[in-house]
Structures are given as C-alpha cells and as structure tokens.
Amino acid sequence: MDDKDRILLQLLEENCRTPTNELAVLAEVSEQDIRDRIDRLEAAGVIRRYGAVVDWERAGNGNVAAVIGLKVSPERDFGYDRIAERIARFPAVRSLRLMTGAYDLQLLVVGSSMHEIARFVAEQIAPMDRIRETATHIIMKTYKENGTTYAGREEVERLPYSF
Amino acid sequence: MRDFVSARVRAIPPSGIRKFFDIAQTMEDVISLGVGEPDFVTPWCVCEASIYSIEQGSTAYTSNKGTPQLRGAISRYLDTRFGTCYDPDEEVIVTCGVSEAADIAIRAVTDPGDEVLVAEPSYVSYTPCVSLAGGVPVTVPCRAEDEFRLTADALMERITPRTKVLVANFPNNPTGGVMPEADWRAIADILVDHDLLLISDEVYAELTYDGDHFSPAKIPELRDRTITLNGFSKAFAMTGWRIGYLCAPPALAAAALKIHQYVALCAPVMGQVAAYEALRNGEAEKDAMVQEYRLRRNLFVDGLNKLGLACHLPKGAFYAFPSIESTGMTDTEFAESLLYEQHVAVVPGSVLGPSGAGHVRCAYAVSRDNLKEALSRMGAFLESAK
Numbered sequence: 322m323d324d325k326d327r328i329l330l331q332l333l334e335e336n337c338r339t340p341t342n343e344l345a346v347l348a349e350v351s352e353q354d355i356r357d358r359i360d361r362l363e364a365a366g367v368i369r370r371y372g373a374v375v376d377w378e379r380a381g382n383g384n385v386a387a388v389i390g391l392k393v394s395p396e397r398d399f400g401y402d403r404i405a406e407r408i409a410r411f412p413a414v415r416s417l418r419l420m421t422g423a424y425d426l427q428l429l430v431v432g433s434s435m436h437e438i439a440r441f442v443a444e445q446i447a448p449m450d451r452i453r454e455t456a457t458h459i460i461m462k463t464y465k466e467n468g469t470t471y472a473g474r475e476e477v478e479r480l481p482y483s484f
Numbered sequence: 485m486r487d488f489v490s491a492r493v494r495a496i497p498p499s500g501i502r503k504f505f506d507i508a509q510t511m512e513d514v515i516s517l518g519v520g521e522p523d524f525v526t527p528w529c530v531c532e533a534s535i536y537s538i539e540q541g542s543t544a545y546t547s548n549k550g551t552p553q554l555r556g557a558i559s560r561y562l563d564t565r566f567g568t569c570y571d572p573d574e575e576v577i578v579t580c581g582v583s584e585a586a587d588i589a590i591r592a593v594t595d596p597g598d599e600v601l602v603a604e605p606s607y608v609s610y611t612p613c614v615s616l617a618g619g620v621p622v623t624v625p626c627r628a629e630d631e632f633r634l635t636a637d638a639l640m641e642r643i644t645p646r647t648k649v650l651v652a653n654f655p656n657n658p659t660g661g662v663m664p665e666a667d668w669r670a671i672a673d674i675l676v677d678h679d680l681l682l683i684s685d686e687v688y689a690e691l692t693y694d695g696d697h698f699s700p701a702k703i704p705e706l707r708d709r710t711i712t713l714n715g716f717s718k719a720f721a722m723t724g725w726r727i728g729y730l731c732a733p734p735a736l737a738a739a740a741l742k743i744h745q746y747v748a749l750c751a752p753v754m755g756q757v758a759a760y761e762a763l764r765n766g767e768a769e770k771d772a773m774v775q776e777y778r779l780r781r782n783l784f785v786d787g788l789n790k791l792g793l794a795c796h797l798p799k800g801a802f803y804a805f806p807s808i809e810s811t812g813m814t815d816t817e818f819a820e821s822l823l824y825e826q827h828v829a830v831v832p833g834s835v836l837g838p839s840g841a842g843h844v845r846c847a848y849a850v851s852r853d854n855l856k857e858a859l860s861r862m863g864a865f866l867e868s869a870k
Contacts, residue, residue: 328779347783477525479519479523480505480519481509481518481519482504482519484608484657
C-alpha cells in the first residue's frame with residue numbers, strides 16, 4: 322500500500338464506475354499502472370466488492386431495517402467466531418460486528434416488515450445456544466450512509482467572480 | 485458641487501471584471517471558474533466551536549492584536565509547518581483577512597514617492613494599496629517560460645534608488661506558480677544588497693502540491709526584513725470569516741498595529757475562535773481538501789492541454805492559468821465570448837497584470853463534475869470558434 326493505492330481506493334469508494342483513464346489522470350500514473358493496482362488490490366481482498374449506495378427509503382420498497390444487539394457467551398477456544406459465523410449465514414443479516422460495550426455482537430437486519438424482523442429475531446437468533454440477550458432497535462430514518470448524506474442541502478450561492 | 489472624491493481614489497481604475505460580473509448575473513446556469521475561494525464549507529468542528537462561543541456570550545472586542553490563544557496557536561503552527569519563528573506577543577497581529585494585512589503592511593512602510601515592487605500577475609489589491617499610501621507601484625513580471633516564478637533578472641531590472649519594498653505572493657494567484665528555496669535565495673541576495681523589505685503573502689501556502697511550501701522568512705538574512713502574511717480563508721475554507729494575520733519583527737509589527745487598531749480595532753471574535761479551532765482540530769479536513777484540489781488540478785489541466793490550451797501544471801494554489809493565444813483571441817475576448825456562448829466564467833489574465841495577457845485564470849475550486857462540464861463547454865466553444 323502506497324499513497325497512490327490509497328488515493329485509488331478513495332476514488333473507487335467514491336465512485337467505482339470512474340473510467341480507468343480518468344483514474345490515471347487523477348492519480349498521476351499510467352492507465353496500465355491503474356489496472357495493475359486494481360488487480361492487485363482485488364486479489365489481496367482489499368477491494369471486496371463494487372456496489373452502489375442505495376437510498377431504499379426513497380426507492381420505496383417498504384423494507385424495514387433494525388440494529389440488533391446480542392449478548393453472547395463466548396466459546397472456549399473459539400471466542401465469538403463460531404457463533405458469528407453461524408449468524409452471518411442468514412441473508413437477512415446485512416452486517417455483523419463484534420463490539421465493545423453492553424452487547425457483544427451487533428447485527429444490521431433487513432426485512433419486509435417489522436413483524437418479519439421480530440419473528441426472525443425471536444425464532445432464529447434468540448433461541449441459538451450461547452445467546453443470552455437480544456435488543457432490537459428499529460431504524461426510523463437514515464440521515465447518512467457510508468459517508469453520503471441523504472437529505473439534500475441547499476447549495477450556498479457564491480459570487481460568480483472574485484479575485 | 486465639488487468632486488469630493490480624493491485624487492488618489494479617483495486614480496484607481498475600476499475593477500477589470502465588473503462587466504463580466506454583470507453579464508454572469510443575468511445567466512442561470514453559469515459554471516464559474518472565476519471565483520478565488522474554496523467551494524468547500526468550513527470544517528464542521530470549526531463552525532461548532534464558533535457557534536458554541538456565541539452561545540456562551542463571547543461577542544466582545546478582543547485585544548487589538550487578536551486573542552492570545554489564537555496568536556499562540558499561529559506561532560506554533562508556523563514553526564511546525566513552515567519552520568518560521570514569531571513571538572506571539574510581539575510579532576503576530578490577527579487581521580480582518582489577508583486583505584487587511586496587506587493594506588496595513590504596505591501602509592506601515594510606504595512613504596510618498598517610495599517605489600514598491602509588485603510581482604505580477606497578481607491578486608489585484610497590492611497595487612491600489614500602494615497608490616493609496618502615496619507610494620509608486622512598479623510591477624515586476626513573472627513569465628510563463630519561468631513557470632511564473634520571480635527571477636533575479638526581472639527584479640534587478642526594476643530596482644531604482646527609490647525602491648523600498650517588494651510584494652510577492654507565492655503560491656501565486658492567478659498562476660499557481662511557486663517559489664522553491666533556491667529561487668528565494670537568489671532573490672534574498674538582491675533584497676539584502678539593495679536594503680529592501682519583503683512583504684510575502686503566503687495565503688495559499690497550504691495548497692502546495694509537489695514539495696513543501698518554502699517561506700522566505702526562513703532565510704536568516706530575510707527574517708528581519710520580511711513581513712509574512714497568511715490566513716485561514718484558503719487552507720481551511722474560511723473566506724467569509726475574515727481572519728488573516730501578519731507576522732513581522734517587533735518594530736514593523738508595532739507600526740502595522742497602529743494602523744490596525746484605528747481601522748479595524750480587532751478582527752471579529754467569532755472568526756478568531758473559529759480560526760483557533762481550525763488550527764487545533766482542522767488539519768485532517770484541510771489535508772482532505774488539499775488532496776481534492778490536487779485531483780481537480782490533475783483532471784482540469786489534463787483536460788485543458790487536450791483541448792489545445794497550453795497550461796503548465798501549477799504547483800500551488802487552486803488556479804490553472806492556460807495560454808489562450810492559440811485561439812487568436814485576446815484574453816478579454818476569450819473570457820467574454822466563453823461567458824456569452826457557453827456560460828463558463830473565467831478571469832482574463834490581463835486584469836491581473838501585463839504578464840497575464842494571453843492567459844485566463846480558471847479556479848478549479850469547483851466539483852470535479854463541474855470541471856468536466858466546464859471542459860466540455862470549453863471544447864464546444866473552441867470548436868465553434870474555429
């Protein structure tokens with residue numbers, strides 16, 4: 322990882338559809354160099370996937386999302402890894418993290434209704450061995466996701482000319 | 485009734501971009517590359533600090549020189565960032581933007597008849613400030629073939645027995661030119677030989693893309709014959725807060741302070757609180773902005789050269805200064821037609837000094853999407869002008 326890699330990653334994170342020739346101009350390297358770097362970063366698993374930041378609320382599909390905290394008894398020799406591995410297999414679990422604080426694991430779960438999420442937690446997650454407690458927090462509104470602010474702000478007018 | 489306007493003020497020519505300003509105001513979809521200010525909003529931590537201070541009732545005058553906290557922070561910042569040392573109590577004055585700092589610096593040292601050299605092309609305020617002080621402005625050309633650096637030869641040509649001061653601005657508005665240490669050393673020898681003072685406006689110091697900014701006051705022989713000007717507008721996207729500063733040896737700082745206390749009393753306290761926070765916690769956001777300017781520079785200058793508008797890669801500030809001579813138009817014709825036909829605003833180089841003729845100043849302090857749109861409009865303009 323050098324400075325050029327870092328700039329390239331930032332540019333791709335901001336817009337992964339930026340054409341290679343533009344990336345080359347921006348990062349002050351050749352197009353071939355850009356291609357080589359992307360290949361290397363993909364192979365190394367630094368670039369995991371290319372995707373869009375979607376405002377699903379605006380898309381109007383009516384999905385509901387919840388942040389769920391889990392208190393978990395860790396397993397000898399495995400800690401939290403094995404239970405986390407099992408939880409991660411559910412497609413409804415969009416992200417899963419081990420946290421400090423009151424809860425050990427934090428899940429982001431998406432479902433078509435609040436009822437569906439409640440059932441998922443009650444029937445799939447809570448009964449698992451080693452889960453001691455769950456806390457489900459329904460997301461009411463998203464203001465900012467992955468660095469992108471959803472609510473459009475009014476652009477401040479600037480003078481057309483100034484020295 | 486008499487004409488009450490003073491002869492000195494009457495002699496100042498009207499702004500070279502007033503006309504363009506009026507035209508642009510009538511258009512809806514102008515992409516303006518004509519602004520000399522960042523398009524970023526001030527880092528939020530800075531705004532929060534200032535809002536909180538207002539809530540706490542911090543709304544009074546400060547010391548003429550500025551708050552001790554801010555002066556101390558400026559002194560430490562200059563030392564760590566550029567290696568120049570100024571005593572926060574005796575050698576630093578916080579001003580209402582660098583514009584005020586330039587004015588009081590020039591007035592503090594200019595007597596009627598003194599010749600003040602101004603490296604051009606340049607920001608437009610130095611020359612009128614000299615005239616208002618009764619001095620005689622003499623411009624020193626910085627040429628495209630020298631990447632718009634100030635050369636010893638050009639400087640020598642303009643020195644007379646009446647010369648007292650050199651005003652220089654690097655990284656430069658409008659050319660993006662910078663002065664590396666070796667170039668400053670050559671200039672320093674001349675300044676010492678002819679016993680001249682340097683006023684160095686370094687407001688774009690943080691916006692230096694290839695190599696670090698070199699502050700001329702770092703040269704020991706120049707240290708006591710230099711007034712260094714800097715501010716928060718460009719580095720921290722804080723143009724509207726109006727906070728700059730002047731650093732100089734005690735006698736010169738005291739002279740400038742006499743003027744400052746009568747014209748401004750002090751810089752606005754809200755801005756001073758904000759500036760202090762910018763120095764404490766604004767560095768990461770500043771660095772991110774500098775990186776973004778660099779990306780924009782790369783994109784825009786590459787695009788200009790592809791359009792056939794020869795442009796050196798500027799090493800500082802946020803201006804590209806392409807030559808438009810290949811079009812056969814003057815810079816004023818070019819800027820006017822481009823605005824009328826494609827609604828892209830640029831500043832004709834000749835209004836920024838005679839060496840700017842044949843060039844236009846394009847501020848790339850706009851989003852990359854807007855830069856691409858501006859380039860495509862400029863391409864269409866050049867096509868139709870063929």
